[in-house]
Amino acid sequence: MSAPIHTVHSSKSPTGRAQTEPPVVRRLLIAVALIFLALFLALPLAAVFSQAFEKGLTVYLAALKEADTLSSIKLTLITAAVTVPLNLFFGVTAAWAIAKFNFTGKNLLITLIDLPFSVSPVISGLIYVLIFGLQGWIGPWLQEHDIKIVFAVPGIILATIFVTFPFVARELIPLMEAQGKEEEEAALVLGATGLQTFFRVTLPNVKWGIIYGVILCNARAMGEFGAVSVVSGHIRGMTNTVPLHVEILYNEYNYTAAFAVASLLAFLALITLMVKSVAEWKVRQQLENN
């Protein structure tokens, strides 16, 4: 993608005469698209908050202050606090190896990194049960030594690492490839060490890409349901993450509380979308400046 094409493209008037539809058709298409999006996206979002506050602010706050809710929030925060840094470190390392060097098997490696995205969340949880569960590969050994992984916190964290595995790497690889390695080479020639080069040259260049990857990784880590549901064991106050707690409250017909807790996750989603939009814009800007 070369820069000139971009300028031509951005100066393109969307209402050039022969290149667009008659105003009536245009308005009709906009209307159909917006009605579809309102029905599928805006309405559910509004419904979460409306249901959460249906019985007033007091009931809403009471649902959030409940002990089981608080412990589920704590577990979700712990899970994200372990998962995100690990996958961030992996993402940066993988991007460095893949984007800055040429080697055989590169495409295969990229495909394998993307693999968790195409696996059903249920299977992502199941595979850890097959290894660490009682009937699994090392389950009996773990039981002898009284170590609990599945149906306990470590299992939840492992399954979450699996489902959020590709986020940072898949954002950074194309970005670092597009930026090339001339700047790093210059830094090295001028006498910088490898780590200095990385922290002072590479990192500032991919900062927004990292933020983009981390915010999406975090959203999925805090919101994952299927995979975590398989390995959790659903022990209230012990191995319940926020999404699992929403399910329990909902299945107990405690709708207001379920939506109150769900509104926290919806709020997180809105913040995620905002940060993501800003990061996307900044990345685009940076690539165009290059």
Add this chain to the structure above:
Amino acid sequence: MKFFKRHNNVLPGFGVTLGFTVFYLSIIVLIPLSALVFKTMGLTWGEFITTVTAPRVVASYKITFGAALVAALINSVFGVLVAWVLVRYNFPGRRIVDALIDLPFALPTAVAGITLATIYSPNGWVGRFLEPHGIKVAFTPLGIVLAMTFIGLPFVVRTVQPVVEEIETELEEAATCLGATRWQTLVRVIFPLLSPSILTGFALSFARGVGEYGSIIFIAGNMPMVSEITPLLIITKLEQFDYRGATAIACVMLLTSFTLLLAINLLQKWSRRHAE
């Protein structure tokens, strides 16, 4: 072992970073996934076939793949429309609408699930208008299609949108100068340019729908043979401690996902060549 062969390059850290990448990938993804394959190989061929072709299991494939297909088709039509409207037309609030497209990526599936179930239940915001016409969405296969449409929508929009942005207006101008009507230009010039990305988006949306669990189980009703999706059946088998059954069905699902992934990769290669 010269599989990962390094070419001449002055940048440091290749060995360490690649080594860590392969190590972490192996312990988190490859070894656990291979556990599924090895566990399945512990079954005899007869056992495997009986498990994965049991009537209840076959019914779940039909529901899962059928609903995912319908949802992907709906998304292909409306996704292209949304992508086109977002790139080509100006209207107030366009930026916000554009950001909102990714909501299904950002909103946890359980939240989407309980919300859709509530809106489309007989006395919900939308359900109450459908109920008098005899249209039941919640707790029927229609609900499954709805949930899959919700989670699959961004895939089509986000694969088609950049391609619409790249279309050069000169092409349309040329078509108009040569006497084509706007409709002819759309069908004969624009659509062929977009079709590889539409197919890719369709496949991505379909693949996501097939594996989806969280947003579906609340709205599906989960009746065996009628509205039970395959991922749910795997969980049901697990809860009954039928690990072999769960593993066998999961293996079928995994093979299907990998086939889809391969198809998507080929489609993307094809569309990249197409674009050049």
